[in-house]
Amino acid sequence: MNAPTTALAADTSVDAAAPLDAFQVIAAGDRLCATQGPQQAAALYQQWLAGSTSPMRHVVQFNLGVLYGQLQLHAQAEAAYRAAITSKPDFAQAWFNLGATVERLGRKEHALTIWQSMLDHPLVTPTHQKDLYLLVVNGMGRLLEEMRQYDRSEVKLFASLLAEPQQPKVIQHWVHLRQKQCSWPVFTPVPGLGQGEVLKATSPLAMLSASDDPGLQLATSIRFITEKVNLRVPRLAPEKGYQHDKLRIGFLSSDFCLHAVSLLTVELLELLDRDRFEVYGFCWSREDGSALRARVVKSFDHYVRIADLDDASAARAIREAEIDVVVDLQGITSGARPDIIAHRPAPVQITYLGFPGPTGHPCIDYVVADRFLIPDAERPFYTETPLYLPHVFQCSDRQRPVAPLPSRAQCGLPEEGFVFCSFNNNYKFTEAVFASWMRMLQAVPGSVLWLLADNPWSQASLTRRAGEHGVDPARLLFAPRVSPEQYLARYTAADLFLDAYPFNAGTTANDALWMGLPVLTRSGRTFASRMAGSLLTALDLPELITTSLADYEARAIEIATQPALHADLKQRLKAGRTQSPLFDMPRFVQDFGDAVERVAIRG
Known part of the structure; x- marks a missing residue:
């Protein structure tokens, strides 16, 4: 999506009767590049340009820019592309490569300006130089995503799909951008694309949030590996292993x-x-x-x-x-x-x-798991063999530093009222679960929902959706990203962590539980939807594991409206910090080591 266009052998926009000396020098440069390297070819082009007034100078200048790019001489490449554009202002390929080059020089905004100018004039459109148009809008989409300008990135990638729907890589990024912005439904129609085609192109990571179907998740991962990984390489390790003392x-x-x-x-x-x-x-x-x-x-x-x-x-x-x-x-x-x-x-x-x-x-060969995380009934949906640990699959850190505990006021929370929170990345949120959260707020007067301020577009979407559900958007509070120590400390200001589904919290759930905050989860059939349930099983808190949206919602309201139940859960969680397998790292390390030794191959 961002590679410069390659060196030109000819320029079809010029008259066939134009002098051919430029083509001769390009041919000679190609031979030099193949036999002696790009440095020699670049020297030839520089010599020719110094003494030529050919109307084809822009082609040689462009090829010189490509050679400089191969040599990682990006400042010289920029100068060559600018010279080509000066010679031929409508030279679209040179404009595109100039944008790619200034991006490599770290001037991302400048690259975007250059590419946008190609669309504004326009030098490329969906019907004129379509392939180059796709390079431009896809390059802008990629760069804007890297710069976390998700809304602008989505617009560019959607424009790309309108011009050419059959672009799996573009679909992949477009879907995840919609997830990050909580733009629901994520799989909105695209002209020329069926929903099956969009699903097929969705990345394995995005699919963890998009579907709770274990078969679909497996198919997505297998497709990714088939397309991305070269499996036709020789095996390096001896099949019979080694003979090490340790x-x-x-x-x-x-x-x-x-x-x-x-x-x-x-x-x-x-x-x-x-x-x-x-x-x-x-x-x-x-x-x-x-x-x-x-x-x-x-x-x-x-x-x-x-x-x-x-x-x-x-x-x-x-x-x-x-x-x-x-x-x-x-x-x-x-x-x-x-x-x-x-x-x-x-x-x-x-x-x-x-x-x-x-x-x-x-x-x-193996995936580290426990019996809750991957029950026997779900093993067919894994290419790996589960390597079961006896208590819990997830390790922890008992030495994680914690900042001084803040007050509710310091967190921007009301002094009174029940505080639901979910500090998952916003791309894990789904329309159905968010609607459930809104019904919880309606059922628990004075309650608020405390979320991570992930990006301004998801925040705007969530507050707008709250209003559509009849909930005052002011009851959604957004916490900025802070250091790990501060992040851990502020869990103590909340009352109940609401897990996402079908992509549960992983490290985030561990952190919340370590800080004494009960986590309410919904468990499904997939690995991602059973992570928090695994942790709660190790803590012997099955009341916090639900298996349907209705039960998840009812349990949250029950906990929020029954202070004695909430206090009991917090007390049991506090005891679990020192007594349960979840945070017993010496026991976990022993279990992990035993499992690894069990499957190791010793010569």
Whole structure:
């Protein structure tokens, strides 16, 4: 969606009788590039341009820009494209590449301005240079999404789909943008596209929120792997394993930083028994300078940064370390590198935490689970074999720092009245669950709903929807994003956490329960819809697990209107913090280690 257009061999907009010296130099440049490299070809173009007044200069200048881009000389590429445009102001391909180049130079707003000017003049339209038009609107949509300007991004991608509906990648981003903005129904009609085609193109992550059908989630993941992952690569690890005195576990992730995965796993990494295991971290995480990242990196016996390695080289690094068991903490979420796993760099490969659903990856052997999370009846909807832990699938961190506890007033909450909250990412919200929340507010006078201020478009959509349900929008309160310590502390100002469905809270539910806030969930058939129920089962709080929207709604109203029931739940949750398996990390680490040893292959 954002690659510059390639070098030109000819310009069909010029007269065939134009001088051919430009074409000759381009042909010579192509030969030089193939035999001696782009530097030599660029030198040839520069020499020719210095002495030529050909009306075809713009083509050579464009090709020079492409060569500079290949050489990562983006400032020189920008100058070459601008020269091409000066020579031929309506040279649409040069305008597009100029936008892509200034984006690479970090001037994102400038790139958007350049591309928008191509639409305004117009140099490209859905019927004139359609392929380039799609590159422009898709590039703008991608960049606007990266800049979190979701509304503008959605408009551009929808324009792209109107011009050419059969674009699965564009559909994928468009659907998730609508989820992020709580634009319901998410699957709104697109001319030329059936709902089945839109569903088929939906990403695995978006599907976790879009459907509670385990078969559909599995099919989506398998399609993703089939389209994205090269499975025709040689196996690296020996099938019979190794003969190490201590089992070598390699954790694989881009999230060894201030991220939910690290917030959960850091104490597991620290407490793994070094008499039994040697622990490796293979990382392509951002260097965010956080205390959490420093703590995670310190927890490894061997820390290997693979950010600068391609997938094949990263897989070889794992093989060369003779890792017995790879634990992939990424799955098929954003930033994943599933091609590493496709090389089979370890004899046993496990997925854990990163993606709460079936990965569809044939090279993943096991998924860490518990009996509540993946009951026997749902095992057919997983390509992985469940690796069952005896108590709970999710690890925790007992050392997570907490800021001083705020008052309700400091949180912007009313002093009186019941406070429902849901700090899930807004893309997990669905129209049906939100309608249920509105009925709860109507049934509990003086209550409010405290939500995460995820983005201004979801906030506007939710407040508008509240009014449509007959609820004063002022009863929806939005909490800004804050540091993890402050985020944890403010849970103590709420009364009941309302879980999302079908994509439950994961780390968020763990945090709320750790801080003593009861979590009310609805459990379905999918992994994502059973996460919070797993945690509540470990806490022996089955009253907080419902299996239908009607029961979910009735239970919330019951808890909010019966102070004795609410107090009892909070007291039992407080006891569970010290007595339940959920937060007993030494026991969890023992269970996890036993499970890994159970499936490891020793030569």
